[in-house]
Amino acid sequence: MTQSKSLAAALFAGILFGFGLSVAQMIDPAKVVNFLDIFGTWDPSLAFVMGGGLIVNAIATPLILKRGKPVLAELFRIPGKSQVDRRIVIGGVLFGAGWGLAGYCPGPMITSLSFVDGSILTIFTAYVVGTLGAKFGLAKYEDYKHQKHQANEACVG
Numbered sequence: 001m002t003q004s005k006s007l008a009a010a011l012f013a014g015i016l017f018g019f020g021l022s023v024a025q026m027i028d029p030a031k032v033v034n035f036l037d038i039f040g041t042w043d044p045s046l047a048f049v050m051g052g053g054l055i056v057n058a059i060a061t062p063l064i065l066k067r068g069k070p071v072l073a074e075l076f077r078i079p080g081k082s083q084v085d086r087r088i089v090i091g092g093v094l095f096g097a098g099w100g101l102a103g104y105c106p107g108p109m110i111t112s113l114s115f116v117d118g119s120i121l122t123i124f125t126a127y128v129v130g131t132l133g134a135k136f137g138l139a140k141y142e143d144y145k146h147q148k149h150q151a152n153e154a155c156v157g
Contacts (some may be wrong), residue, residue, distance in 0.1 A: 006072045018111040019036045024049045029103025036100050098130070 021027050026049055034043035069075055099105055102123050104112065109127060112120045 007074050021108050021111045027108045031104045
């Protein structure tokens with residue numbers, strides 16, 4: 001497939017996603033914070049938005065995976081790892097803490113950039129710095145573990 005078709009499909013999917021987040025009012029951080037405030041001003045609407053997404057995904061994914069390959073790609077990119085490990089748990093806790101403090105999940109946060117106010121630009125900048133910092137730090141940690149493993153194997157043999 002041509003790259004322009006792939007980009008057009010990605011653009012359409014992004015617009016659909018952003019439009020859905022806007023219609024569901026999920027770009028309002030107060031909605032998210034109120035969802036997380038179980039003992040205060042709890043607002044269950046986020047659960048319905050997530051539930052709707054899960055239902056569509058549960059129906060569509062098996063149908064899509066029956067195809068030999070994606071319509072606009074050469075292969076399906078499915079995670080090979082399915083077990084819960086320390087990294088998943090720590091990442092989930094950090095993600096949840098950031099989500100609860102800022103009131104933004106990455107999708108709604110990026111959608112909210114259309115407001116172009118100081119607070120969303122600050123939150124987005126922190127998101128980018130945190131993401132790049134984690135990527136860089138994890139790469140350095142994996143290199144360190146690999147070098148340590150090579151040094152230990154050299155001594156064994």
